[in-house]
Structures are given as structure tokens and as C-alpha cells.
Amino acid sequence: MAASLIEREEGGKAGAASAAAVRPLMDDGKNTIASQLVHRLREAIVSGQLEAGAKINLDRARQNFNVSLSPLREALARLIADGLVEFEDNRGYRVTPLSLANLEEITSLRVEMESFALREAMRVGDVEWEGNVMRALHRLNRAERDPARPETLETWEAAHRDFHLTLISGCRHPLLLNFCGILLNLNDRYRRTFLTRTSGDRNVAAEHSEIGQGAVARDVDYACAKLADHIRRTGANLVRHLAEKGIA
Numbered sequence: 001m002a003a004s005l006i007e008r009e010e011g012g013k014a015g016a017a018s019a020a021a022v023r024p025l026m027d028d029g030k031n032t033i034a035s036q037l038v039h040r041l042r043e044a045i046v047s048g049q050l051e052a053g054a055k056i057n058l059d060r061a062r063q064n065f066n067v068s069l070s071p072l073r074e075a076l077a078r079l080i081a082d083g084l085v086e087f088e089d090n091r092g093y094r095v096t097p098l099s100l101a102n103l104e105e106i107t108s109l110r111v112e113m114e115s116f117a118l119r120e121a122m123r124v125g126d127v128e129w130e131g132n133v134m135r136a137l138h139r140l141n142r143a144e145r146d147p148a149r150p151e152t153l154e155t156w157e158a159a160h161r162d163f164h165l166t167l168i169s170g171c172r173h174p175l176l177l178n179f180c181g182i183l184l185n186l187n188d189r190y191r192r193t194f195l196t197r198t199s200g201d202r203n204v205a206a207e208h209s210e211i212g213q214g215a216v217a218r219d220v221d222y223a224c225a226k227l228a229d230h231i232r233r234t235g236a237n238l239v240r241h242l243a244e245k246g247i248a
Helices: 033-046 058-065 069-081 100-124 127-142 150-171 174-194 204-216 220-244
Strands: 085-088 092-095
Touching: 033 069, 033 174, 058 069, 069 085, 100 150, 100 174, 100 204, 100 220, 127 150, 127 204, 150 174, 150 204, 174 220, 204 220
Parallel strands: none
Antiparallel strands: 085 092
16 A cells, blocks of 8 residues: 555554555646646545545655655645645644534535525526536436445535536636635535435435526526525534534
């Protein structure tokens, strides 16, 4: 197994590295080594393979990915901008810790930003956007999610992210879409911890259907209200879950 990318402060105990880390990275001119590192490290953090609060060991990460420090530092800088990694003088890089306050802020921002983006998408989105939303909804509702089978969680997560981003893609505001994507990554980091133990405590398929169908019908108030309720309910469930685990 490849060397660990992280180490705990308590006695320097190592965590398990992502298997993806050992795959070679290639600079093809379109997908740079730094960009590939960003993708892999982001997935490792969001999925929980790199644990919250863990120190990122640069030497181990460099060896695992077989890269120099330059693209590795560039990748980490991008993840700092996304809120997934922190840097402290004399302490180095660390996976951003989890906290109730952080989750509550993410939830509030998602409600405001995604509701605005959806409202704009319904105002200016075209027929192609409508078709994309319905296709993304169909793929999501057909995806199985079974905590006992990790491969189904990965498939569902990809379909879930695609649906939420497709839903707002018609707003034609690139900066807003980028910000919403960052918030979704931050939120998914909490939610995917929750989903390791449960397949859900409510009918999320129905909720997604209500949002998607309301959006393509251009029922602005209905679709935005359903989206906001959906985000808030997920946030409330996660707050309870973190509180049970003693995360303040």
C-alpha cells in the first residue's frame, strides 16, 4: 500500500491513503498535474478518506503521487481557496476541521445562493436546460444507494451532485455557479459522513422530483421553496448527527 498522505497530531498515528493516489498523473496540456491533484485530493477529503483535522504530510503526498512539490503546493492552494484545506505557519497543511458552526453557515449560504441561482435559471434557462434537468433527475432517481455496498454510494453521489449543479446551470452566472459548486463540495463532506451509516431518513427521491419538475414547469416560488426546504432538512439532520458524535 502507498504511504499515507496524512498524519495525526496525537502521536503521529498515520491514516489510510486513498487508493487513487497511486495512479500516475500525466500532464496532457489540457488536464494539468495540479488539476488532477486537486480532483483527487478533493475527492479524498469530501469522501472522508483524508480525515477532518488531519495534517497533510507533503513528503508522503509527493511520493504517493510521484510529483514535485510545485504542483502539489498549487493543488493545496486551490483547496485552501475552496475551504477544504488550511495552512498555518510553522504547522503546515491540514484538512479543514468539521464544526457545527461551519455546517450551519454552509447550509444557510446554500439556501440563499442556490435559490437565487435556480430562480435565475427558471427566468432565462432554455429548452436544452429543461432537458438536462430532467435527464439528471432521471439518472439520480434510478441510482441505487445502499450503505452496505460502497460502490452504489459513489454512483449515487455523482448523480446527486450532477442533478444539483444541472438544476442551477441555466442561470448564466459563472461566478455564482462556481461559488455554489464550492458550497456543494463543503456540504457533501458532511453529508457523505452521514450516508456511511444510513440510506436516508426520508423520501429524498420525491423531494428531488418535486424540485426538478417545479423548475422545468417554471413554477418559481414552488421550486425555490422545495429546494430551500430540501437543503435545510439535510442540514438539520447533519447537525443532529454531528452533535451525537460530540462535534461542536
